[in-house]
Amino acid sequence: MNGYPVLKGASYTLAVTPDMVIHNGTTQTTEQIVNPDSEYLKELPGHLRSFEDAVAYIPNQVYIGNAKPADLASTEFPFYDKKWPNASRDGKYGQIMPQDEFYGVIQICDVFDLVNLEKSFAAEVKGKLAAQNLFTEAQLAVLDKNESTPEAITALVNDEHAEGLYMNNKLVGAIKRAHDVDVNLSAHVMLENLVTKASNVISLIELVKKAGVAPEEVDYVIDCCEEACGDMNQRGGGNFAKAAAEIAGFTNATGSDVRGFCAGPAHAVLHAAALVKAGTFKHVVVTAGGCTAKLGMNGKDHVKKGLPILEDAIAGFSVMISEDDGVSPQIRTDIIGRHTIGTGSAPQNVIGALVTNPLEAAGLKILDIDKYSPEMQNPDITKPAGAGDVPEANYKMIAALGVKKGELARGDIASFVKDHGMTGWAPTQGHIPSGVPYLGPLRDEVLAGETKKAMIIGKGSLFLGRMTNLFDGVSFVVQANDGSAQGGQGAGFDEAAVKTMIGQAMRDFAKGLLGEE
Amino acid sequence: MAILNGKKAVIIGDRDGIPGPSIEACVKTAGAEVVFSSTECFV
Amino acid sequence: MDLENQKRVKDFAEKYGPENLVVILGAAEGEAAGLAAETVTAGDPTFAGPLAGVQLGLTVYHICEDEMKAEVDAGVYDEQISMMEMVMDVDDIANEMSSIRNDYCKYL
Numbered sequence: 291m292n293g294y295p296v297l298k299g300a301s302y303t304l305a306v307t308p309d310m311v312i313h314n315g316t317t318q319t320t321e322q323i324v325n326p327d328s329e330y331l332k333e334l335p336g337h338l339r340s341f342e343d344a345v346a347y348i349p350n351q352v353y354i355g356n357a358k359p360a361d362l363a364s365t366e367f368p369f370y371d372k373k374w375p376n377a378s379r380d381g382k383y384g385q386i387m388p389q390d391e392f393y394g395v396i397q398i399c400d401v402f403d404l405v406n407l408e409k410s411f412a413a414e415v416k417g418k419l420a421a422q423n424l425f426t427e428a429q430l431a432v433l434d435k436n437e438s439t440p441e442a443i444t445a446l447v448n449d450e451h452a453e454g455l456y457m458n459n460k461l462v463g464a465i466k467r468a469h470d471v472d473v474n475l476s477a478h479v480m481l482e483n484l485v486t487k488a489s490n491v492i493s494l495i496e497l498v499k500k501a502g503v504a505p506e507e508v509d510y511v512i513d514c515c516e517e518a519c520g521d522m523n524q525r526g527g528g529n530f531a532k533a534a535a536e537i538a539g540f541t542n543a544t545g546s547d548v549r550g551f552c553a554g555p556a557h558a559v560l561h562a563a564a565l566v567k568a569g570t571f572k573h574v575v576v577t578a579g580g581c582t583a584k585l586g587m588n589g590k591d592h593v594k595k596g597l598p599i600l601e602d603a604i605a606g607f608s609v610m611i612s613e614d615d616g617v618s619p620q621i622r623t624d625i626i627g628r629h630t631i632g633t634g635s636a637p638q639n640v641i642g643a644l645v646t647n648p649l650e651a652a653g654l655k656i657l658d659i660d661k662y663s664p665e666m667q668n669p670d671i672t673k674p675a676g677a678g679d680v681p682e683a684n685y686k687m688i689a690a691l692g693v694k695k696g697e698l699a700r701g702d703i704a705s706f707v708k709d710h711g712m713t714g715w716a717p718t719q720g721h722i723p724s725g726v727p728y729l730g731p732l733r734d735e736v737l738a739g740e741t742k743k744a745m746i747i748g749k750g751s752l753f754l755g756r757m758t759n760l761f762d763g764v765s766f767v768v769q770a771n772d773g774s775a776q777g778g779q780g781a782g783f784d785e786a787a788v789k790t791m792i793g794q795a796m797r798d799f800a801k802g803l804l805g806e807e
Numbered sequence: 808m809a810i811l812n813g814k815k816a817v818i819i820g821d822r823d824g825i826p827g828p829s830i831e832a833c834v835k836t837a838g839a840e841v842v843f844s845s846t847e848c849f850v
Numbered sequence: 851m852d853l854e855n856q857k858r859v860k861d862f863a864e865k866y867g868p869e870n871l872v873v874i875l876g877a878a879e880g881e882a883a884g885l886a887a888e889t890v891t892a893g894d895p896t897f898a899g900p901l902a903g904v905q906l907g908l909t910v911y912h913i914c915e916d917e918m919k920a921e922v923d924a925g926v927y928d929e930q931i932s933m934m935e936m937v938m939d940v941d942d943i944a945n946e947m948s949s950i951r952n953d954y955c956k957y958l
Contacts, residue, residue, distance in 0.1 A: 324899075814872045
């Protein structure tokens, strides 16, 4: 097969869930255990944003495609006190969903009758969701089955180990446990898994709506979130991919899950690209929902500094990788960076393995890449928490290694960060920021001729699982389509053209031999 | 007097700063015994 | 600081004696380094972990401080750390660290 796998489309979605920050974010649930009377827990509700404020937040508008990465770069820091003019929940790449509708989607995604919503709440949500035109009548009808009174839901939470679903701190629903004994099917785990499934489903449906993907054309779906589903006999049994694709109506697809902490999405794109390059499948979707655990993760610092809780949304994304169409940006399956077991953890070795080694192997220099997309965490979230500006630190590391290798002057580090970097806009939802938020804007920039080559870098903190002290990461290069699929000029290997050339050479050789005789 | 030589070292690295194993490699050369090394992640 | 790490620090201080323990940090920023240093000297400022209200007063340094560089092998430091000196604000980190040490460290 000629050409390279291409980036056919991408979707990005958020669900703003302020009540889940309080009840499901691990910073808060931990605090409720170790310090239930803390000032933080008392002050927290006063720092939660309205849905409108979360929609108008510029990094969120960049995430769903209504603003460009460059718009954020030209916004004066900090971002939390500024609003994007003409902000909309409906975005070029997806949408921002309010909490009540998201609870409805969770119920639509529940195939085990675990979700109970209060009857009048469910009816209201059904009307709102119907207006969004995301689900079929039959899917929406699930919301009609709710008969629960507020008392019945309270009883589920108090007496049946169910997890509550809240609106403005009022109980409106509950997610029951799926087994009396199995901790892997506890209400807590079922809530986490249904949330990641629901946010995944919204992104898959938005991929169809906004990127024009035909759901029946998709052959394979790869989920790359950081949750695990299974029962006590197979805790990480898996296949969120197929579970989500089922609800999204990808009827001809099968799928599987790929895990790698925050590096998961970059690994998954490599898998997808390889499946397409090998000709195994024509269209592969890489997708992930978000996580409740990281809601309000840095909330203590945000509250202490008088900021709103900025980690108030469950994120999702989907990307379709397809066979070369001669137009879309190509994923260079032959320029791959990888952190190997032998790489070690020294930052210079890590950046070498992920950035300079693959570029050098391909005869490229650091400056040949127009844009780098490492971990695109929003600095508005991380800086007040003392974690710094993560993308900026990555750009400085790339530049610093460039200095060590003599490709850049030390004085060029700042301009490298500005010219080859971007200001992070992604929510700190673990795997979500890791390289992939740029794929949507990148596709547009490449098609508009603004960007020629970009490198996507995913990094993962494997050591958090306490199974290894290793770090991880993979990277790949995306480039403007070189026409190699159609035998055009470019870096790609064109089999037909080479065969013609060899044929001609053989004929010339034969003629030469005959002539000599 | 040396700070590290002959001491027990506890290492708290940072994924976005200096990771634990890199610090470990350094302090071992100064004669400290590393009793614990971990790497924190804020994102 | 992570709760499990706080627990480990507390346990090691008891096991080996706080005067025999040195904590070495790798934080990316001065503020985070200062908070971690405060945690192992004056106690957890967030009052969340096992070191809340526990004033261990441990000796604590950031690996990029001059005092550490003076003691570790220069070649290993260059290989493992040096590039990050171009990335992090080492002066800010060193200022935060020395200010915490001066205030709370008991074994200097």
